[in-house]
Amino acid sequence: NAGVTQTPKFRILKIGQSMTLQCTQDMNHNYMYWYRQDPGMGLKLIYYSVGAGITDKGEVPNGYNVSRSTTEDFPLRLELAAPSQTSVYFCASILTGNTEAFFGQGTRLTVV
Amino acid sequence: QKEVEQNSGPLSVPEGAIASLNCTYSDRVSQSFFWYRQYSGKSPELIMSIYSNGDKEDGRFTAQLNKASQYVSLLIRDSQPSDSATYLCAVSLTGGGADGLTFGKGTHLIIQP
Numbered sequence: 001n002a003g004v005t006q007t008p009k010f011r012i013l014k015i016g017q018s019m020t021l022q023c024t025q026d027m028n029h030n031y032m033y034w035y036r037q038d039p040g041m042g043l044k045l046i047y048y049s050v051g052a053g054i055t056d057k058g059e060v061p062n063g064y065n066v067s068r069s070t071t072e073d074f075p076l077r078l079e080l081a082a083p084s085q086t087s088v089y090f091c092a093s094i095l096t097g098n099t100e101a102f103f104g105q106g107t108r109l110t111v112v
Numbered sequence: 113q114k115e116v117e118q119n120s121g122p123l124s125v126p127e128g129a130i131a132s133l134n135c136t137y138s139d140r141v142s143q144s145f146f147w148y149r150q151y152s153g154k155s156p157e158l159i160m161s162i163y164s165n166g167d168k169e170d171g172r173f174t175a176q177l178n179k180a181s182q183y184v185s186l187l188i189r190d191s192q193p194s195d196s197a198t199y200l201c202a203v204s205l206t207g208g209g210a211d212g213l214t215f216g217k218g219t220h221l222i223i224q225p
Contacts, residue, residue: 033212040120042200042215043156050210058212090155099144101213103155 002026006091006104013081013111021076021107023091031094032074033058033101034066036087043090049074081111114139116203118216126224131188133219135201138182144204145177146213147186149197156200160186191223 007022025032030051035043045058049068063085065077074093078085091104115138125131133147144163148156160175162168162184168175174187184203188195198220202213 031210035215040217042116042118042217043202043213044215045212048212059214099146099161100158101146101156103157106155 004091004093004102004104006089006107008107009105010108011110013078013109015081015083015111017081018077018079019081021078021089021091021109023074023076023104024072025074025091025093025102026072027093027095027102028071029093029102030071030096032068033092033094034064034074034076035090035092036060036085037090037106038087046076046089078109083111085109086111114142114203114205114214116201116214116216118199118201118219120217121220122222123219124222124224125191127191127193129191131191131195131221131223133186133188133199133201133221135184135186135216136182137184137201137203137214139203139205139214140179140182142182142203142205144206145175145184146202146204147173147175147184148200148202148215150200150218151197188221193223193225196221196223 004025033048034046047066049055089107092101147160150156162175176185198218200218201216
């Protein structure tokens with residue numbers, strides 16, 4: 001049972017490039033989330049999804065897009081990367097009716 | 113805007129002593145409260161959840177909730193060096209599912225051997 005898997009673990013992007021952060025979970029969780037964590041800060045919610053085909057904005061959605069075509073996958077798309085998007089990105093999932101969030105190992109992104 | 117406030121620390125506690133971590137939240141209708149532990153370079157892991165006023169104990173950990181004061185705390189008894197980490201307080205308007213979690217900045221705890 002792999003849990004929540006994020007790829008890649010590390011990435012360096014140039015300003016203006018785009019990329020997709022991948023997140024997949026094998027626990028059949030309906031709820032999935034993307035957070036970012038800047039140094040010395042807590043996690044901020046970017047986007048979330050309560051099920052396949054349903055997504056919604058969190059606290060800091062600007063510059064990002066998501067899709068949820070399957071229960072398992074919740075990719076995060078960065079278009080036109082900016083230095084302000086340098087951060088550690090965490091994907092998480094929760095089983096409906098439960099409260100424990102399971103986090104992936106994170107993706108450390110640097111935009112230069 | 114929902115806010116969760118924590119003292120960033122570092123909080124230094126001798127081994128074997130009680131570590132006390134505090135958190136306040138701004139949204140009075142918040143329903144669910146969580147403490148996550150995060151080791152440096154790692155992802156957060158849930159250590160306690162609490163939903164009603166009072167105390168909840170799990171091993172060496174006790175979570176305390178006071179909704180009237182909008183205050184959550186975490187006590188760690190018999191602190192061990194392995195408890196050294198950043199502790200994140202998180203709050204949800206619901207059960208932590210549909211609306212996601214609002215996190216504080218975290219308190220950096222150091223247990224001195």
